[in-house]
Structure formats: C-alpha cells, structure tokens
Amino acid sequence: MINTILLLIIVGLGAGIFGAIFGIGGGMIVTPVLTLLMGLDIKYAIGASIISVIATSSGATVAYLKDDMLNLRVAMFLEIATTIGAIAGAVLTGVLPSAVLYVLFGVLLLFSAWNMYRKMRAGKEKTEAIQADSLSTKLKLNGSYYDNAIDKKIDYQVSNVPGGFTMMLGAGLASGLLGIGSGAFKVIAMDTIMKMPLKPSSATSNLMMGVTAAASATVYFFNGSIRPEIAAPLAIGILVGALIGSRIMKHLRARVLRMIFIPILFYIGLQMFLKGFGVTI
Amino acid sequence: MAQNKQPETAEELKKMEEMNEIELIIGKVLRIGVLISAAVILVGVLLVVFTGKTGYAANFYPTTVKAILSGIVALKPFAILMLGLFLLILTPVLRVVVSIYAFVKERDHLYVWITTFVLVILLIGMWIGYIGK
Numbered sequence: 001m002i003n004t005i006l007l008l009i010i011v012g013l014g015a016g017i018f019g020a021i022f023g024i025g026g027g028m029i030v031t032p033v034l035t036l037l038m039g040l041d042i043k044y045a046i047g048a049s050i051i052s053v054i055a056t057s058s059g060a061t062v063a064y065l066k067d068d069m070l071n072l073r074v075a076m077f078l079e080i081a082t083t084i085g086a087i088a089g090a091v092l093t094g095v096l097p098s099a100v101l102y103v104l105f106g107v108l109l110l111f112s113a114w115n116m117y118r119k120m121r122a123g124k125e126k127t128e129a130i131q132a133d134s135l136s137t138k139l140k141l142n143g144s145y146y147d148n149a150i151d152k153k154i155d156y157q158v159s160n161v162p163g164g165f166t167m168m169l170g171a172g173l174a175s176g177l178l179g180i181g182s183g184a185f186k187v188i189a190m191d192t193i194m195k196m197p198l199k200p201s202s203a204t205s206n207l208m209m210g211v212t213a214a215a216s217a218t219v220y221f222f223n224g225s226i227r228p229e230i231a232a233p234l235a236i237g238i239l240v241g242a243l244i245g246s247r248i249m250k251h252l253r254a255r256v257l258r259m260i261f262i263p264i265l266f267y268i269g270l271q272m273f274l275k276g277f278g279v280t281i
Numbered sequence: 282m283a284q285n286k287q288p289e290t291a292e293e294l295k296k297m298e299e300m301n302e303i304e305l306i307i308g309k310v311l312r313i314g315v316l317i318s319a320a321v322i323l324v325g326v327l328l329v330v331f332t333g334k335t336g337y338a339a340n341f342y343p344t345t346v347k348a349i350l351s352g353i354v355a356l357k358p359f360a361i362l363m364l365g366l367f368l369l370i371l372t373p374v375l376r377v378v379v380s381i382y383a384f385v386k387e388r389d390h391l392y393v394w395i396t397t398f399v400l401v402i403l404l405i406g407m408w409i410g411y412i413g414k
Contacts, residue, residue, distance in 0.1 A: 002330050051366055058315045058372050072304065076380060076396050083402040087409060094413070139391070210373035215403055217370045219410035224344045228362035229329065232322045235369060239319050 008233035016241020019056040021249045026056040026238050027180035032268045042098050046179030047225030050217045053181040055238040057210030069203035071143045078168045082212040085172020090216035093177050099276045105178050106273025112184045113266035132157035145200045148250050156197050164194040176216035181209035303383035310379045314372035322365030328358035335359045
C-alpha cells in the first residue's frame with residue numbers, strides 16, 4: 001500500500017502541473033492513468049478524479065488571484081449553469097454502465113485533442129475588437145487583465161452570453177458525469193463563444209472548476225465512490241503540482257505546450273474509447 | 282460602455298480597488314481552507330504509511346458523517362483521510378460563501394443574488410448526494 005500511495009502522489013504531481021498549464025483540472029490525466037495503467041474500476045477513478053479537480057482548482061486559484069487574470073463575475077454567473085449540470089451528471093454516473101463511461105471519456109479526450117489542434121492551426125492568439133451585447137453589460141461581465149508576456153493591460157468585452165451559458169450547462173454535465181474539470185468546454189464557452197481572451201478565460205475556468213466539482217463531489221463522497229487511499233495521495237500531489245504549474249504557465253506560450261500535448265491526448269483518448277468496447281491497444 | 286473607457290474617474294477607481302480587495306479576501310480564505318484540508322489529508326496519509334493500518338476492515342472506509350466522526354475520535358487513519366477530503370470539497374463552497382459577503386460589502390445586489398443562488402444549488406447537491414445513497 002505504501003508504494004501505491006507514493007506512486008499516486010507522483011501521478012498527482014504530474015497531473016497538477018499539466019492540469020494548471022492547460023486549464024484541464026487534472027481529471028483528464030488522472031482517470032486514464034488510474035484505469036489504463038493501474039487497473040482501477042472507472043467509477044472509483046471518477047470519484048478520485050473529481051477530488052483532483054478541486055485540488056487543482058484550489059491550488060491554482062491562489063496563484064491566479066494575484067495575477068488579476070480571472071473574471072469573478074463571469075465565473076459566478078456561469079457557475080449557475082455548471083453546478084446544475086454537474087449534479088445531473090453525477091446522478092447519471094451512478095446509473096450508466098462502465099463501458100459507456102469509457103466510450104464517453106474516450107470521445108471527450110479525442111474531442112479535446114482535435115479542439116487544441118484546431119486552435120493551433122487558427123494561428124496566433126488574436127485580440128479582436130468585440131461588441132459587448134446588452135446582457136453582458138447588464139451583468140457587468142466585461143473586464144480587463146494584465147498580460148505579462150507583452151507587458152500590457154488589456155480591456156475586453158464579452159458577447160453571446162446565452163450561448164456561453166448553454167455551453168456551460170453541458171460543461172457541468174460532462175464534469176459531473178466523468179469527474180473532469182471540463183476546462184476545455186469552459187474555455188470554449190468563454191473564449192470561442194463569448195469571445196473572452198484566452199488567458200482570463202483559462203484563469204476563470206480554473207476558478208469555476210472547483211465550485212463545479214464541489215457540486216458533484218458531495219454526491220460521489222456520500223455514495224462511496226471516493227476511496228480515501230486513492231483520492232488522498234492524489235490530492236496532496238496535485239495541490240503541490242498545481243502551484244508549480246500555475247507559476248510555470250505565466251512564462252510559457254500556449255502554442256508550444258499544445259503541440260506537445262495534442263498527440264498524447266489523442267492516443268489516450270483512443271485507448272479509453274476502445275476499452276469501452278473491450279479492446280486493448 | 283463610454284464610461285468604461287475612462288477608469289481614471291474617482292468612482293471607477295474605487296470600484297476597481299473594491300474588486301481587488303474582494304479577490305484578496307477570497308484568495309486568503311481559499312488558501313487557509315486548502316492548507317487546513319491538505320494538512321488533515323497529510324496527517325491521514327502519514328498515519329496510514331507509518332502504522333500500516335486503515336482503522337477499518339479490508340476494503341472498507343466510512344462514508345457517513347456519523348461513521349467519519351466516530352472514526353476521528355478513535356483516531357482511525359481512513360476517517361481522518363475522509364475528513365480531509367471532505368474539507369477539500371468544502372473549500373470551493375466556502376469561496377462562494379465569502380463571495381456573497383464580498384458582494385454585499387460592495388453593494389452589488391445583483392451579484393449577491395447570483396452568488397446566493399449558486400450556494401443554494403450546491404446545498405441541493407449535498408442533499409441529493411446524501412439521500413442518493
């Protein structure tokens with residue numbers, strides 16, 4: 001048991017660092033490692049993973065708060081959608097067979113890999129001039145952040161609030177169902193649909209993950225899906241890893257990181273997908 | 282939107298400072314919550330590693346509030362781990378609670394309601410988890 005605990009702390013460290021850098025909450029890394037490499041039942045993996053998501057979010061938030069990158073009002077408003085979705089998702093997980101969860105998880109990873117690839121092909125991160133819609137003005141969602149890489153304060157507007165809100169319902173559902181942070185979906189909602197810049201989008205997404213995950217984590221906690229000997233060492237590793245990751249992130253460029261991560265994500269996604277059909281590669 | 286272009290006005294500047302203060306409070310609360318839960322989890326992990334015992338029969342761990350509390354009184358390692366994990370889950374909930382207070386202080390009624398609504402959803406989630414056993 002001691003070896004397993006030490007191994008899980010190391011897995012947690014890695015997941016925490018990558019999770020904070022990509023804004024994916026660590027859950028996408030934890031569940032494949034626990035199921036594919038360590039042979040754990042996917043329902044317990046999801047339970048441990050949702051704890052990892054909270055640990056990543058809480059660990060990273062401490063660093064982001066000092067950076068003034070996140071948008072607290074956007075986070076709070078959209079959390080209405082993510083928490084409702086998350087509770088529905090956690091209830092569904094109890095009902096669905098494991099094979100379905102593997103397939104859904106695989107599809108999710110493949111989609112995330114494709115999404116990162118698509119964004120990379122789209123070229124440099126651009127700051128378009130966006131017309132704020134009346135809803136985002138009414139909800140005071142427009143904000144600003146300080147970009148370290150170019151040493152400049154950037155003001156931004158937010159548009160298409162209903163579209164973002166709907167996407168967040170889905171993000172919450174995926175989070176509760178699969179024990180992930182849903183960072184990719186949350187970033188899509190803010191950065192692609194609501195046209196927020198990438199850096200505040202991913203900082204805000206990190207913050208939202210914790211609250212979203214807390215909504216489904218209590219369901220998992222009380223129904224016995226969270227096993228202490230697995231979730232606890234992971235959480236410790238991730239807390240430390242997330243702090244390291246969020247410090248590194250400030251000095252890195254998103255494009256290089258994605259390039260390294262895409263093929264890995266694609267391969268793991270394929271493995272999870274096939275495992276749902278009983279095929280091992 | 283015109284007034285947003287000039288954050289130098291006294292009112293805008295005050296708003297920005299208030300928001301800054303809110304974020305600092307939330308950051309501090311989160312940090313304390315994370316540190317406490319991490320410390321409890323660490324104590325539990327160390328107890329398991331050094332005593333080699335979980336405090337329970339093989340493959341068993343407490344999941345009800347009652348079982349966890351009585352396990353903590355008896356210093357059972359797995360009960361302490363579960364407490365630490367539960368505290369970690371509560372950290373984001375605590376963040377929502379502090380945000381309500383912060384928005385009240387800022388007199389942003391709209392966001393007091395929005396944040397309170399999020400808290401109510403979280404409490405409903407706990408209730409569903411509890412009855413869903």
